[in-house]
Amino acid sequence: MGAGESRPPPRQPSPPPPKLEFDQPWRKMPWGKKDQIEQKLRSFRLKGSSARFVRILVVGEVGAGKSSFIDSVNNAFQGRITSGALVDRTGGTSFTKKYKTHYIKAEDGSHLPFVFNDVMGLEDKKSGADAEDIFRAIDGFLQEGFNFDHTSSMSEKDLGYRSNPSVEDQATCLVNIIAADKISLMNDGVIDKLKKIREKATVQGIPQVIIMTRPELACPLVHRDIRKIYTSKKIKEKMEMCSNQVGIPMSHIFPVKNYHEEIDTDDDLDLLILKALDQIVNMAADLLMDQSFNSSEITE
Ligand SMILES: Nc1nc2c(ncn2[C@@H]2O[C@H](COP(=O)(O)OP(=O)(O)O)[C@@H](O)[C@H]2O)c(=O)[nH]1
Numbered sequence: 001m002g003a004g005e006s007r008p009p010p011r012q013p014s015p016p017p018p019k020l021e022f023d024q025p026w027r028k029m030p031w032g033k034k035d036q037i038e039q040k041l042r043s044f045r046l047k048g049s050s051a052r053f054v055r056i057l058v059v060g061e062v063g064a065g066k067s068s069f070i071d072s073v074n075n076a077f078q079g080r081i082t083s084g085a086l087v088d089r090t091g092g093t094s095f096t097k098k099y100k101t102h103y104i105k106a107e108d109g110s111h112l113p114f115v116f117n118d119v120m121g122l123e124d125k126k127s128g129a130d131a132e133d134i135f136r137a138i139d140g141f142l143q144e145g146f147n148f149d150h151t152s153s154m155s156e157k158d159l160g161y162r163s164n165p166s167v168e169d170q171a172t173c174l175v176n177i178i179a180a181d182k183i184s185l186m187n188d189g190v191i192d193k194l195k196k197i198r199e200k201a202t203v204q205g206i207p208q209v210i211i212m213t214r215p216e217l218a219c220p221l222v223h224r225d226i227r228k229i230y231t232s233k234k235i236k237e238k239m240e241m242c243s244n245q246v247g248i249p250m251s252h253i254f255p256v257k258n259y260h261e262e263i264d265t266d267d268d269l270d271l272l273i274l275k276a277l278d279q280i281v282n283m284a285a286d287l288l289m290d291q292s293f294n295s296s297e298i299t300e
């Protein structure tokens with residue numbers, strides 16, 4: 001090196017590539033292990049309660065994916081696409097107008113010990129199921145076939161009430177269904193109803209969760225790869241929005257992609273559905289085992 005030539009500065013090690021905020025999943029999912037979760041749920045038995053079932057009450061806005069979620073749970077257990085809960089393919093106002101219990105068939109032809117009730121969409125203040133109807137559903141006063149349509153005559157509606165509900169008629173978990181792609185469009189009337197329902201459930205100690213449907217419509221990453229659901233920043237943001245809107249903690253929010261256009265079931269979709277169901281069933285079973293719930297008197 002000649003005189004006057006300066007030495008090149010020592011090479012700095014190149015900085016590490018910027019770390020993506022969510023390149024690691026924030027919630028662990030046992031991908032590839034759906035059979036274990038399915039088996040666990042199939043062998044679930046209610047202990048210490050007179051109830052044969054935990055009753056899962058599914059509420060939410062019309063088009064949120066309530067019927068699709070119930071069908072998706074059934075699909076996961078039957079290993080094929082079923083359509084018992086009648087998903088509305090036409091859009092518009094609520095398709096489900098009657099109170100109906102959905103059972104899931106076990107391999108031996110009996111029913112699994114958890115059942116679902118789908119209620120008419122909450123829509124807004126005037127149309128849709130009102131908060132009072134849902135309160136009655138929570139307390140077990142609605143009989144099969146109860147008509148949520150307030151335009152039907154009173155006498156017809158009155159047929160739908162039960163006078164002395166058993167423990168098994170009462171809701172043991174409240175599942176709010178919210179579509180990830182529609183959270184910001186949620187009607188104030190619906191949010192108001194959801195809050196009222198939540199308050200009542202809280203007073204009665206009924207566990208509550210949010211199933212956040214249609215995640216792939218809110219996040220292209222998830223659209224490409226469902227296993228990125230707990231890596232996606234967008235999904236986390238949407239879950240936080242759900243949490244703030246309804247007041248349910250993040251740990252009780254489960255993003256789930258429902259079956260909607262598939263012709264076969266898929267292990268990854270099944271896993272998300274069954275993991276959420278496992279949490280729901282465990283929380284509901286804890287409530288049933290609680291003596292104070294069993295002995296509590298319910299008055300309207
Ligand atoms: N892409 C997508 N569509 C869904 C999902 N869940 C439900 N849907 C669709 O959303 C629409 C409303 O669903 P539905 O179950 O009838 O809603 P409900 O009114 O709450 O019972 C239907 O067209 C479904 O096929 C999902 O996870 N992803």
Ligand SMILES: [Mg+2]
Nearest residue numbers: 066067095096
């Ligand atoms: Mg429906």
